Amino acid sequence: MFGALLGYPAAVAIMAQVLPVSVPIVLGFLLLYFVLLGWLYVWMAAAGARERLRELRAFHGQCASCGYDLRATVGRCPECGQAIAPR
């Protein structure tokens, strides 16, 4: 990602010459590209963190959804109603 940023001005100049659009249009699309890439990165990192939290909660005998202590509970979580996976 940062390697692409280093060649950014040259890439914009080349694209503006090759494509039948002006430099601001190319800049707008590149900005949109990097903003969407950033959002995708943040979303994937958050999804990974959520999954890791669920794994840790299940490992420690807690509800994967809300974290309620399920060591003395059978069936469903009394806090949020989530079905408990058999251990």
Ligand SMILES: [Zn+2]
């Ligand atoms: Zn729960």
